[in-house]
Amino acid sequence: MNLQDLIYISRRKLSEAGIENSRFVMVALSRGILSLNEADLILNGEKEIESELSAKYIEAVERVVGGEPIDYVLGFRDFFGIRLEVTRNVLIPRNETEELVEIIIDEEKNSRVFADIGTGSGAIACALARNIPSSLVFATDISKDALMLAEKNARANGIFNIRFIKGDNISGLSDFLDSVEVIVSNPPYIRTADIDSLDMNVRKYEPMVALDGGRDGLDFYREFLEYLPTGKKVYLEMSQYETAALGKLVSDLNGYSHEFRKDLSGNYRFMILRPEI
Numbered sequence: 001m002n003l004q005d006l007i008y009i010s011r012r013k014l015s016e017a018g019i020e021n022s023r024f025v026m027v028a029l030s031r032g033i034l035s036l037n038e039a040d041l042i043l044n045g046e047k048e049i050e051s052e053l054s055a056k057y058i059e060a061v062e063r064v065v066g067g068e069p070i071d072y073v074l075g076f077r078d079f080f081g082i083r084l085e086v087t088r089n090v091l092i093p094r095n096e097t098e099e100l101v102e103i104i105i106d107e108e109k110n111s112r113v114f115a116d117i118g119t120g121s122g123a124i125a126c127a128l129a130r131n132i133p134s135s136l137v138f139a140t141d142i143s144k145d146a147l148m149l150a151e152k153n154a155r156a157n158g159i160f161n162i163r164f165i166k167g168d169n170i171s172g173l174s175d176f177l178d179s180v181e182v183i184v185s186n187p188p189y190i191r192t193a194d195i196d197s198l199d200m201n202v203r204k205y206e207p208m209v210a211l212d213g214g215r216d217g218l219d220f221y222r223e224f225l226e227y228l229p230t231g232k233k234v235y236l237e238m239s240q241y242e243t244a245a246l247g248k249l250v251s252d253l254n255g256y257s258h259e260f261r262k263d264l265s266g267n268y269r270f271m272i273l274r275p276e277i
């Protein structure tokens with residue numbers, strides 16, 4: 001089959017399924033599976049595509065049609081310039097989390113010891129470790145499968161200044177907590193009752209342990225703040241709907257001031273805690 005026919009069949013499948021961004025999907029799949037760029041799709045329609053590759057391409061289109069997120073279909077996601085393998089054991093890293101990393105790199109380039117709690121694919125830990133090369137990053141997760149993938153991602157990208165630890169919330173840092181200067185986390189923060197109203201492709205494919213934040217979405221934060229010692233700098237991703245509830249939780253915290261920051265969409269997305277001086 002030539003490229004033009006492959007594209008025609010695929011576009012028809014996507015549009016019949018009502019996939020709105022079919023052009024984006026085709027370009028991404030062509031890059032990821034055929035190693036062809038957008039210009040090739042327009043200029044090289046006569047190019048013959050091996051039957052194995054075209055079958056792989058059509059299978060990928062069908063998975064997208066079935067609602068599977070394209071990053072899982074491709075098996076990778078680029079995050080802060082780092083290619084990360086993603087499987088259904090880990091959340092697909094989001095653009096907002098790249099914004100969080102940008103804030104931290106900007107404000108903490110002189111800090112040395114970081115912790116990323118709930119590292120998932122290793123996105124935050126890898127981005128910090130790569131961009132602050134003199135740092136040591138402790139990356140934890142409660143999920144063994146996530147942790148194994150995060151470690152694989154770090155190794156595949158030649159990033160070696162990360163220590164991986166399986167553990168629960170802040171107590172998972174155990175003996176290392178004393179040495180940590182900066183704690184980062186993008187924890188699960190969706191209210192249990194809201195899970196059903198998430199997009200089908202999130203609800204059905206992404207791991208519940210990465211999404212479900214308990215009855216009020218704050219289970220992780222409550223435990224984290226209860227055991228947070230004084231003197232750390234803390235960067236947490238959060239739900240845009242929880243500024244009041246989180247503000248109330250941190251108002252009981254001794255020794256810290258807090259600030260909420262918006263993401264580029266204008267939603268409150270990050271909570272920063274700094275030791276009071």
Ligand SMILES: C[S@@+](CC[C@H](N)C(=O)[O-])C[C@H]1O[C@@H](n2cnc3c(N)ncnc32)[C@H](O)[C@@H]1O
Binds near residue numbers: 167187220
């Ligand atoms: C929202 S995902 C974030 C993943 C990754 N840091 C990112 O930003 O793409 C939350 C992660 O926290 C992990 N997690 C959930 N509860 C946890 C807990 N109590 N302690 C440590 N990790 C936890 C999940 O397994 C998941 O990998």
